[in-house]
Amino acid sequence: MPISSLSDAVLKLTGGSNGNPEAIWWFKDPTSVAYTVTLGRMYSLWTYAGNPCVGTAPTASAVPTNATDGSMRQTNASGGRTKYLTGLYAMMKVQGALILYDRLVHQAGLSGTTTGAQTTNLPTSALTRYSGAASVGNQIWLEIYSPVGTTATTVSATYTNESGTGSKTTPLVTFGGTGELEQTRMIHLPLATGDTGVRSVESVTLSASTVSAAGNFGVTIVRPLALIANISSGAGAVTDYITGKPGPVPIADNACLALMYDPASTTQASFFLTGALQFVESA
Secondary structure: OOOOOHHHHHHHHOOHHHOOOEEEEEEEEHHHOOOOOOOOOEEEOOOOEEEOOOOOOOOOOEOOOOOOOOOOOOOOOOOOOEEEEEEEEEEEOOOEEEEEEEEEEEEEEEOOOOOOOEEOOHHHOOOOOOOHHHHEOOEEEEEEEEOOOOOOEEEEEEEEEOOOOOOEEOOOEEEOOOOOOOOOEEEEEOOOOOOOEEEEEEEEEEOOOOOOOOOEEEEEEEEEEEEEEEEEEOOEEEEEOOOOOOOOEEEOOOOOEEEEEEEOOOOHHHOOEEEEEEEEEEO
16 A cells, blocks of 8 residues: 555655665766756756766767666665655755655757757657656756757747647747856747647757757756755755655655755855755555
8 A cells, every 4th residue: 555644655755664775965066067047947957966966968869767877776676666856855055945856857958059859759669657648747848958049039849748749849939148058047838729748759840040050959858856945045945745745745756756846046056055855665
C-alpha cells in the first residue's frame, strides 16, 4: 500500500518497516557560471558547481538518469517498492522560488543564428519515464548553455503530444535579446491549445537570427515534481509532504532529479543555494 497516514510516514522516516529513509544534501554555487540575471526568469542549476555533482551540456540527445552527472544521485526503491519525496528544504541569500523536476530527455548543440528548423533528435531518445499516456504533465523547456545573440526574435517547437499526435506546434515565445539570451536561462514553451503533455520534440525553429552569437542551446523535456514558491532571504523554507498537500510525491526509478529557480535579486553572488531532499520507500 502507498504511504497513507502520518504514522506510517513517520515510522518509515525513522527506518521502521524497512522504509529505507534517504536524505540528500545539495549545494549549488552560482558564481561558478558567468551570466546576467533578469528578474522573473527561470534559471537552470544543471551546470552549477556543487554537490552531489555537476552537469554539463549534453553532446547528443540522451535520457539522463540518477547516475548522470548533475542529478541528485538518489537511490532507486528496493524490492518492487515506490520511492517517495517527503520533504524539500532550500535556503538562499535572497528571496526566490525553486522547482524540483525530473529531467526526462535533453539535447544541446542548437544555434541562435540558424533560422531553419533545427532537428532536436529527441524522438530518437524515447522517454523511459512518464511515457505514453503517462506523458500528461510533461513540459518543454529551452535551456541556454552559452549565450545566444542580442537581437530578440521568437521561437517555436514541433512536438508529439500526450495522445501520440505528431506535428503539433508550440505558440511563439521570445528568444534572444536581453533577458532571453543568458547562459543557464530556461525558457518555457507552452503547448498548443488542448494539449496536456508531450512525448517527444522533433525540431525547434527561430523566426529570425539572434544575430550577434550562435551560442549553444537545447531542448529539455521535464516533469515538475515539487515547488518551494517563497524562499525567505537567508532563512530558507521547508515543504513538508507528509503533513501538507499534495502528500508524498512518487519518484520514478532512475529519475534524474534537477533544479531550476526564479531569483528575486539581480546580484549573482547573492544566489548561494543549499538544501536537502528527504525520501522514504513504501510497498
